[in-house]
Amino acid sequence: MANPSAVCNGHLHHHHHQKQNNVLKSGVCKKNGITKGVKKNGVTNGTLYKKTFIEHFEQAPMYVAVLTFVGFGVGTIFGYLRDFMRAWGLEKRNVAQEREQQKDFVPLYQDFENFYTRNLYMRIRDNWNRPICSVPGPQFDLMERVTDDYNWTFRFTGRTIKNVINMGSYNYLGFAETDPNALKTVTKELQRYGTGICSTRQEMGTLDKHVELENLVAKFLGVEDAMVFGMGFATNSMNIPALVGKGCLILSDELNHTSLVLGARLSGATIRIFKHNNMQSLEKLLRDAIIYGQPRSRRAWRKIIILVEGIYSMEGSIVQLPEIVSLKKKYKAYLYLDEAHSIGAVGATGRGVVEYFGMNPDDVDVLMGTFTKSFGAAGGYIAGKKGLVDFLRTHSHSAVYATSMCPPVAEQIIRAMKCLMGLDGTTQGLQRVRQLGKNTRYFRRRLHEMGFIIYGNDDSPVVPLLLYMPGKIGAFARRMLEKNIGVVVVGFPATPITESRARFCVSAAHTREMLDTVLNALDELGDFLQLKYSRYSKSSHPELYEENRFEFED
């Protein structure tokens, strides 16, 4: 999947690029490599990376893939059997039925469409949508629910499961909190403004609070201007169509989030997909696009825009930004970077992947991010040059047709951002960023040592742990809940069919004790469910785990 990029780094490593990347400190010779199945294949890269960039995508042994397919096969056979039984009235049909009066309408759903949902997802449905009844902090309270009909419906018992360790929420910096002192300004603004806006940005929905927030976001990111939107998903889907259109080309990473995909589709531009984080694949697409122009009409492309994410939420990988920037400069393309998971979560002071790689924010044409994750709020932003933001103010779908951001939510972002910037007069924000980094590396290191296959970058707080077999998804999540740990599990279609996984989101608010509890539970469960697939013991790369090597020098 990501192997060839190491070769690509070598390819980029010639004089021309070194000149373009003079913003990067030269002479710091560090390794850059990606391991997948191979222990180490780092390529020395003189200028692009300041520090080690290591991502793991270890492949499982062959028997695991075979057993995974067998698992799906068995599930499918039983699915057909049960569909047959339902059709003959041998098993109760639990699914809601079409209204009598509309039975002769064209069916709303094709029968096979929901086969997977009905027969496979339904078996383990209790592991998703678990309702919580407290703040989604490092620990939360879950509403206990039971099912009397094999997950078709749930019944609440009225009891709550207290103090479940939360490894699922995107609360990277721990700003999802209820400390009255921290929320003082939010409380005040809620009292002053209320919750609603009842208008759009272009009509009567631009409040002084929005102006304040936008100025702060621009300052935080070190760019000329920024604009904020009420929903993170819509920030992508309603702004990309304003930036590109017919005759433009979008080059999109294959693992991009749905909102980016939707935005790209709604724009009417041509979309081409490159392999995940694979610079060779991207460069080939760029070259071909410029050389051959648009298909059929043969006109040159009006513009080319590259869509990537900072941290990929299902892989835990970090975008290879230095290479992408040098490619986009070489080929005069534009770069749209979605920092939904990375803003606040990486970089010495939480400024996202741009800071993580020690780059200049001006290198990225469109900086996008959300406030849902690290900032514990809601909404998203787009930042960059003043010309870009002015254009969005006049042409963004969101600015014209969607209600603007709720003021107390804006205040939550402001207070979290001020804390990160040290404007609250403390170093608490910086401490949170550092704590997150420490927790991340500790958690990842221990999982490696235990012999789990985990994906992604050593610095990414998103930690996917590979489960592979569909039967293990439910077993894993249920057993973890029995141990009072809330985890997220993901299977097909959100992942490739053979790569079902659990995903942990490390938070700065997690204490070492909490992480140890989780790790011990995982160790035990890993043996019980035989999840320790990794063939590389900890000793094969001990040099990666000297804690102090990763400390930032700032």
Next chain:
Amino acid sequence: MAAAVGMGQQWVLVEMVQAFYEAPAYHLILEGILILWIIRLIFSKTYKLQERSDLTPKEKEELIEEWQPEPLVPPVSKDHPALNYNIVSGPPTHKIVVNGKECINFASFNFLGLLDNEKVKSAAQASLKKYGVGTCGPRGFYGTFDVHLELEDRLAKFMRTEEAIIYSYGFATIASAIPAYSKRGDIVFVDEAACFAIQKGLQASRSNIKLFKHNDMTDLERLLKEQETEDQKNPRKARVTRRFIVVEGLYMNTGDICPLPELIKLKYKYKVRIFLEESLSFGVLGEHGRGITEHFGINIDDIDLISANMENSLASIGGFCCGRSFIIDHQRLSGQGYCFSASLPPLLAAAAIEALNIMEDNPDIFQTLRAKCKRIHRALQGISGLRVVGESFSPALHLRLEDSYGSRENDEKLLKRIVDYCVNRGIALTQARYLEKEEKCLPSPSIRVVVTVEQTEQELDKAASLIKEAAESVLN
């Protein structure tokens, strides 16, 4: 024998050489050309040469060097009408400060005045204390809070439907709901005045779109009949082609009501499902504010899906869809804006629940709102140069120019002067904003007047007379 054959061959060869010497020059030249041509035919390729003229690496580099993209965004002029936003200082309540001027608010869709309601605020405060602000996750991954379930339950009960589903953004509600059901190859009949969120939902669905004239049932029936004939030609395809009618209760762009009883007749006659967008009519129409179905006394189950945002009457953020579980439940795995977006902050859900409580406890509020709508609707009649568009009971109505002054740009400028005139004298209005290039059927430029229950009769009359005054001074 062998020698004889050898002899014979030798003789032929000698003869050939002799013939070569004797042959005339033109013959030899001709033969030579023929031979060369045969060689060429043998070695030349069968396809045309120019089709395979691969670019040399150097040419490729030149092409790459040559290519100049357009700028990422074109420059925006400093005085672009949409660039300089109105800045509201403080909350956008009944009394609003726009660009430093204190006004009575006739611009925000705060129909029921719940934005400034103390009960709503304290419900939100209590929620803030318990849950904090964000949810830090989508519904599937620990982003489902007890308040979300309660709000869905309350909305379903309020609307008297089986189930409701909430989204964290009003715009994303219908824009996600449509593509959850209607796919490539399906057919959607849609009113040409449909709002932008519907248009985007349709675009995302990649279905076959058939626009009918605004509120024109004969035109819709014509299209349905056309489709019926089409279906008879290809019954196999027709059996799997889903069809939908998408309409709005009260149209955002015109303030008109949709003729729902006729639509229901057409629905059963042609077996088409109806999706209804009620952002403007929810919490406005009907005795209890349940919207257009209550207004017409229609069984809500006859509508396949109702969607509305919670950003107008409920004065919160987000949106919801409601209907039968058979339909709504599908969105929990297929509604993109539902599955892939962080869930609604709990304090906003709590505010919406409290707003529903207030609506249920004060059913008179809808009557009051309608009376106020009628009052200003009447008062705005007969302004020379301006035409009132929209139903008399619509809380958002449009004032359009009777005659265009040449171009859209000119018209917009005139309307802006009217708006500015009013804002300077204490009545906050706005122009309805559209993306001119993106809209399927661009509505004429207009000033939007929004009525809320908080406006007193004096304020309504003042607004009407001020608009009249402004129109007279600007248009004459």
